[in-house]
Amino acid sequence: MIKNAEATLVSQVLSGRRECYRPLVEKYQMKVYLLACSMVGNAAEAQDLAQETFLVAYKNLHQLKDRAKFGSWLFGITRNLSYHALRKRKIEPEPLDSISYQDIPNVVPIRPENEDGEDILTTLMTRLEIMPEKYRVLLRLKYLDDCSYQEISDMLDIPIDLVRSRLFEGRRMLREDMESVRRKSQ
């Protein structure tokens, strides 16, 4: 969806054509959901936040000054709502790993090919959850959606160079002392 088409669509919604909001929602629903998921660390809560984001955006659509920047504006709302949700509950983000496969019926979990891989994966997941938020959010976005650096930069509203350096540092933290885990799993 090119930017001027988005602006046209926003204009059509503002002129009363409610159905034109659906293409915008469908285009951004996955990105908004994954951004919320990366920030709050809980998929079910992220879905509620994504839904709330689109409702808040619709309600305040007339306040959007540059209609071609609907996406950036939407990501801003998502970030604010996510921060608000975290502050409101005053809890640490729930790690994604906390969901047990046994609790979900009819699910065949994707497991590494051998137990060595499982050890490494467990260590990586643990490290991901305890690292500082600014690295964790970036890495989750990268792994969940295979976002490009430019997309991450747009979604988090930070310069692309910062995305590059934080991803690099984050990955280093993720793999610190992994050598001992690998040796152990031999």
Added chain:
Amino acid sequence: MSANETMCYRGCCTEWEHEILLYMDHELAPDSCERVQRHMDKCEECARFYRIIQREEQLLCGRLRHQVEMTADPDDIADLVMSDIPAFQPVTWQQRLVDHTTNAFNYLSDQNRRHYSLAASILVCLFGILFTMQVGNVAEEGVINIVRSGIRTHVAPGEYIVVSTDEGEFIELPDQSVVYATPGTYFTIESYLDHKVVSDSEGDTINEERHLNLISGALCIDVRSNPVKTGFSVTCSNADAKVFGTQFYIHTTTGPDKVTQVGVRSGQVMVEKRGKNQVGYTVLGKREMTTVTNFNGNVHLLAPRNLKHDISKLLECFNEQLDDRSARRMLPVLKIIGEDKVILSDSIQPLRPLE
């Protein structure tokens, strides 16, 4: 993972670590990619480092995505949002205009402000006349005239055409090319016959300016060729279809696993995949089809194969309706699943790449 691979962590060349990670993320320019690839061909330790990091990140991605997919379904968000919207309508500019006018009228209707009232009325009339003239000029310049379900209308380049009827819609384009859009489809006409002339390799003149952008859904298109060989192209999220005069079908889906299918009834269509640092195309002939899928961050273009029966049936029905343009008669070939999702039997499933 072998014992040898386990020994390697950072690679022997620390200065290459950053480059290798950028290479893995497809964030390097093609020449830098080749440079990294050449280095890894020579340096076994860096090659091992790349393999280990790639495997570990695949494991991590798989685990995270699996957990997210099992807990929530973001595809429901659009339906949930659209069902909640009627509770509050956005404030439109018309409503704001009415509010401001009412306030101004109340203010000016005061006995002591009659002079202001008269002056304001004259100004409003003048402004109205100028505005109407300006709007009239704009409307004449940048519009594309189409016939939508038998009614003449116009759209701006890039304006969304959303098909919300149950039977889909027939749309006639300015050069009498015909599009049938299935229910739930939305697309834009980016440009149409602006006569931006380019030359091909043999020096012939080609106009490249018949361009549709299919966001989601399916289109059957009867493209009229013309003496000046005006190009016709349809862009999707992960593929381009370029044709000169033919009847074809194109379908695309949104979401991370994008799927685009192109099937040809007559003529030829060139299908080009679109992805980061990825090029590739194929040419479809009569009664052939192909699929472009996004899988594991890569775009895959499948080899041409015979047109599937249901797409073939749809195209035949479309061809029969070109004169009457009765969308209702297209209904028997559409299998309606759910409320507003039209899927043509089992042909639109994400496919694993054969390449």
